[in-house]
Each structure stands twice: as structure tokens, then as C-alpha cells.
Amino acid sequence: MAKRIILLIILLVIGDIYFYQAVSTLTVVPGMAFLYWAIDLGLIFALSSIALVPAFRARAKDYLPWLISALMLSLIPKLLASPILLGEDIVRLLTGFAYRNIYVSEAALLIAVGTFLIMIFGLTRGKYHYKVRRETLYFPNLPTAFDGFTITQLSDIHSGSLKNKRRVQQGVDLANAQESDLILFTGDLVNNTAEEMKPWSSTFGELRASYGKYSVLGNHDYGDYVRWESQQAKSYNLQQLEEVHHEIGFQLLRNRSMNIHKGNASISLVGVENWGKGGFQQYGDLNRATENVDKAAFKILMSHDPSHWTEQVIDHPQDVQLTLSGHTHGMQFGLDLPFLRWSPIQYFYKQWAGLYQQDGKYLYVNRGFGFHGLQGRIGIWPEITVLTLKKAKVSTSV
Structure with a gap:
């Protein structure tokens, strides 16, 4: 289980760093960066504790399902939106354009938000949507x-x-x-x-x-x-x-x-x-x-x-x-x-x-x-x- 958790942590970190490019392009609100990273650092800390500390691992079954749900809410919207950012980066690399297009960042953010809302439905009502x-x-x-x-x-x-x-x-x-x-x-x-x-x-x-x-x-x-x-x-x-x-x-x-x-x-x-x-x-x-x-x-x-x-x-x-x-x-x-x-x-x-x-x-x-x-x-x-x-x-x- 520890190896799988470490892999999830790596994916979360990569996804966070990459998607933050879109967030930083769209807003300069004070504290936004702190809020963005505080949530995921909390998840990373919890996952690392389970992977590395046997005492936490023994009690993980009580809260691991909820941690998995929180992890998916954080990670999947970013992963689904990232291909748009990746496509833009390829174009920037080929054209030598230095700055991100604000509309591309908005599109990535809309995909992430839409995915997040669908996942919220699945985690609340979807489990009884017979x-x-x-x-x-x-x-x-x-x-x-x-x-x-x-x-x-x-x-x-x-x-x-x-x-x-x-x-x-x-x-x-x-x-x-x-x-x-x-x-x-x-x-x-x-x-x-x-x-x-x-x-x-x-x-x-x-x-x-x-x-x-x-x-x-x-x-x-x-x-x-x-x-x-x-x-x-x-x-x-x-x-x-x-x-x-x-x-x-x-x-x-x-x-x-x-x-x-x-x-x-x-x-x-x-x-x-x-x-x-x-x-x-x-x-x-x-x-x-x-x-x-x-x-x-x-x-x-x-x-x-x-x-x-x-x-x-x-x-x-x-x-x-x-x-x-x-x-x-x-x-x-x-x-x-x-x-x-x-x-x-x-x-x-x-x-x-x-x-x-x-x-x-x-x-x-x-x-x-x-x-x-x-x-x-x-x-x-x-x-x-x-x-x-x-x-x-x-x-x-x-």
C-alpha cells in the first residue's frame, strides 16, 4: 500500500505544480497561493503519514476512504484540465511566445470546476443514484x-x-x-x-x-x-x-x-x-x-x-x-x-x-x-x- 500512496503523492505534486500555472495567470488575489497549496499540502502530509508511519497506517482504515475521496477531488479536475495547458505549452515552445494566454487558462479552469462539481454530485447523491x-x-x-x-x-x-x-x-x-x-x-x-x-x-x-x-x-x-x-x-x-x-x-x-x-x-x-x-x-x-x-x-x-x-x-x-x-x-x-x-x-x-x-x-x-x-x-x-x-x-x- 505504501508504494501506491507514494505514487499518488507524486501525481498530486506534479498536477498541482502544473495546474497552478493557470491559477496564477488568472488571479493575483492575496492569499490565493497559500490557500491553494495549504489544501494539497495537508493531503500530502496525511498520505505521507499513512505510507511512512506504521502507527498511522494501522488506523488508516477508519479515515482512508474519505482521504481517497478528497484526493480525487483535488487531483482529477487538475489532471483533466492539464492537457489544455500542455497543448498551449507546446505551441509556446514552437513559437517562442513567452506568456500564457488568459483565455486558455480560463478554459482549463472551467474544465476543472465542471469536473469538480460532477465529482461532488457523485460523492454525495451519485452513490445512491440507482x-x-x-x-x-x-x-x-x-x-x-x-x-x-x-x-x-x-x-x-x-x-x-x-x-x-x-x-x-x-x-x-x-x-x-x-x-x-x-x-x-x-x-x-x-x-x-x-x-x-x-x-x-x-x-x-x-x-x-x-x-x-x-x-x-x-x-x-x-x-x-x-x-x-x-x-x-x-x-x-x-x-x-x-x-x-x-x-x-x-x-x-x-x-x-x-x-x-x-x-x-x-x-x-x-x-x-x-x-x-x-x-x-x-x-x-x-x-x-x-x-x-x-x-x-x-x-x-x-x-x-x-x-x-x-x-x-x-x-x-x-x-x-x-x-x-x-x-x-x-x-x-x-x-x-x-x-x-x-x-x-x-x-x-x-x-x-x-x-x-x-x-x-x-x-x-x-x-x-x-x-x-x-x-x-x-x-x-x-x-x-x-x-x-x-x-x-x-x-x-x-
């Missing part, structure tokens, strides 16, 4: 009885980060308003401990679906990011979390499967424990989870980490038609427009948000209901996914 995203998926081997069957997927609630009961209730009400046949939750109910769900059990217990509610665990649910006094304490926490799933009406699938029946037909619902690459836990056992599943059955897999899909699911002997994941949050930061999707998370995860298809198999990556780390969502809004399963017509033409 969006329903719909997809209709066609499968040739879907049982006819399930033609038109609907699934609401939720993921990454991260109850330890939630604060606003009224807004969270609106998200739960919006999920219920979809009136889906099935509700599936794909992991990370908490940040670290089962205790975090106490204020929220009654709220999420209101989720309703006619064919039931099912869930799996995510990487945060195991308590692996907490220093426990003993292994027994950690195991007890996980046991408590299992009980929470039961209390709110979810059937937790830990490397096992079950059938969803509709009339005389059925589909197989498979749930694995967390399996992720890049240093994440690999508790998931797809072989074990599918050992009692008919190979010809239509299968829906819940697996928290989308990297599991490419690493194991696609080429698995059991033909899994649909996989549902979460985990990435879309990094809670980026552009998520119909004509442009970008987030820094895409450099770490090939499948990071929305629908993907390969070899006739689908993966849907939910952007998450809650938030963690960054105390908000900027451009990547919290998601309620509604999937409609349709039976594809098989062509009989030669």
Missing part, C-alpha cells in the same frame, strides 16, 4: 416453461459503507418494483464483518421474488481483510454472516446447486464461493458445485469475480449458459454512456461491467448496489439488473 439496466437473453436450450422468466440481480451491497436509510430503501423498493421471478445476489454483502448488516437486515429483508432469493459470497464476506484475534473469531464471523443471509431471506449457495422448478420443467442454479485471479481468494469449486447437475440442464452460475468466467467457466465440461458476477464496481469512477464506456478498472478486468458473450455463453457483470473505498460513485452509478430469459428459435433451414 439505475435499472435491462437485458433480454436468448437461449436455444432454455425450457419452454421459462420463456420470459425474469431475474433481478444485485451485487456488492457493502452494507458497512451505507449511511442513508431513506435512499437505500428507495433502491430496495426499485428492485421490488421490477417484480422479477427470481432475485440473485452475487456477493460482498459486507465490507468486513457480519455486524455491519445489523442496521440493514430489515431493509434488505423486504426484497421479494416469487421463485425465491439466492446468494453467494464475495471476497469481502470472508473477513480476510481484518486482523482477527483468532481463527475461531474469524470462523464465527462467517457463521454469523451465513445466518444474516438466512434472516433476510436469501438461500446461500456455497459450492452447490439447486433446481428452480416451473411446472414440470426446471433450470439449475449454481453458486460458487469466491474465485478470483490476481491475488484474490480461490475458494470456489465449480466441479463440486456442479457434481449433481445434469449436463443437459440449463444452468445459471453465480460467481462473484468475473475473472472466474474466462479462467474456468467458459471451457468447463459443464455447459454453463449464463454467469452472473459483480466485484469490479466499475471502479465507481468512469464514463458509462451509450456511445462511450471507460473506467480505469478495464485495465485490470477485461469484463468489468455489463453483458459479454463468448462461444454462445453469456456473462453479466453487475456494477454493484453499494460502494467501498471511494465514498461515492462518479459516472458509474449503482445498478439493479433485470435479465429476461427467452427461448431462441432454432432454425430448421438447410
Whole structure:
């Protein structure tokens, strides 16, 4: 963590020095320079303390999310505005012009202010700005009885980060308003401990679906990011979390499967424990989870980490038609427009948000209901996914 913090400090200093050129061009107000540097020097001091002083680092988890948010508010507007200043500097270098153009500095400042305001929205209201995203998926081997069957997927609630009961209730009400046949939750109910769900059990217990509610665990649910006094304490926490799933009406699938029946037909619902690459836990056992599943059955897999899909699911002997994941949050930061999707998370995860298809198999990556780390969502809004399963017509033409 210390190396990453040092890198952030370097970026902050470079961004500050460069962007200050625009600020100094536009104003000579006494004290402006002091105010400008005092804010960022405070951030640099706080970050340096965490990186270099073990005592601060041990307590950093209590305030680090807010420090990250403040850092992004300071750094990102400057970084986005700096290319304008860089372009001007290139022109000045080629033409030998010594002074900055005040209009260029104004343009850079307007971009920075606009970005800052958008980020303020994301850090305040954006984290509860729930969006329903719909997809209709066609499968040739879907049982006819399930033609038109609907699934609401939720993921990454991260109850330890939630604060606003009224807004969270609106998200739960919006999920219920979809009136889906099935509700599936794909992991990370908490940040670290089962205790975090106490204020929220009654709220999420209101989720309703006619064919039931099912869930799996995510990487945060195991308590692996907490220093426990003993292994027994950690195991007890996980046991408590299992009980929470039961209390709110979810059937937790830990490397096992079950059938969803509709009339005389059925589909197989498979749930694995967390399996992720890049240093994440690999508790998931797809072989074990599918050992009692008919190979010809239509299968829906819940697996928290989308990297599991490419690493194991696609080429698995059991033909899994649909996989549902979460985990990435879309990094809670980026552009998520119909004509442009970008987030820094895409450099770490090939499948990071929305629908993907390969070899006739689908993966849907939910952007998450809650938030963690960054105390908000900027451009990547919290998601309620509604999937409609349709039976594809098989062509009989030669």
C-alpha cells in the first residue's frame, strides 16, 4: 500500500505544480497561493503519514476512504484540465511566445470546476443514484416453461459503507418494483464483518421474488481483510454472516446447486464461493458445485469475480449458459454512456461491467448496489439488473 500512496503523492505534486500555472495567470488575489497549496499540502502530509508511519497506517482504515475521496477531488479536475495547458505549452515552445494566454487558462479552469462539481454530485447523491439496466437473453436450450422468466440481480451491497436509510430503501423498493421471478445476489454483502448488516437486515429483508432469493459470497464476506484475534473469531464471523443471509431471506449457495422448478420443467442454479485471479481468494469449486447437475440442464452460475468466467467457466465440461458476477464496481469512477464506456478498472478486468458473450455463453457483470473505498460513485452509478430469459428459435433451414 505504501508504494501506491507514494505514487499518488507524486501525481498530486506534479498536477498541482502544473495546474497552478493557470491559477496564477488568472488571479493575483492575496492569499490565493497559500490557500491553494495549504489544501494539497495537508493531503500530502496525511498520505505521507499513512505510507511512512506504521502507527498511522494501522488506523488508516477508519479515515482512508474519505482521504481517497478528497484526493480525487483535488487531483482529477487538475489532471483533466492539464492537457489544455500542455497543448498551449507546446505551441509556446514552437513559437517562442513567452506568456500564457488568459483565455486558455480560463478554459482549463472551467474544465476543472465542471469536473469538480460532477465529482461532488457523485460523492454525495451519485452513490445512491440507482439505475435499472435491462437485458433480454436468448437461449436455444432454455425450457419452454421459462420463456420470459425474469431475474433481478444485485451485487456488492457493502452494507458497512451505507449511511442513508431513506435512499437505500428507495433502491430496495426499485428492485421490488421490477417484480422479477427470481432475485440473485452475487456477493460482498459486507465490507468486513457480519455486524455491519445489523442496521440493514430489515431493509434488505423486504426484497421479494416469487421463485425465491439466492446468494453467494464475495471476497469481502470472508473477513480476510481484518486482523482477527483468532481463527475461531474469524470462523464465527462467517457463521454469523451465513445466518444474516438466512434472516433476510436469501438461500446461500456455497459450492452447490439447486433446481428452480416451473411446472414440470426446471433450470439449475449454481453458486460458487469466491474465485478470483490476481491475488484474490480461490475458494470456489465449480466441479463440486456442479457434481449433481445434469449436463443437459440449463444452468445459471453465480460467481462473484468475473475473472472466474474466462479462467474456468467458459471451457468447463459443464455447459454453463449464463454467469452472473459483480466485484469490479466499475471502479465507481468512469464514463458509462451509450456511445462511450471507460473506467480505469478495464485495465485490470477485461469484463468489468455489463453483458459479454463468448462461444454462445453469456456473462453479466453487475456494477454493484453499494460502494467501498471511494465514498461515492462518479459516472458509474449503482445498478439493479433485470435479465429476461427467452427461448431462441432454432432454425430448421438447410
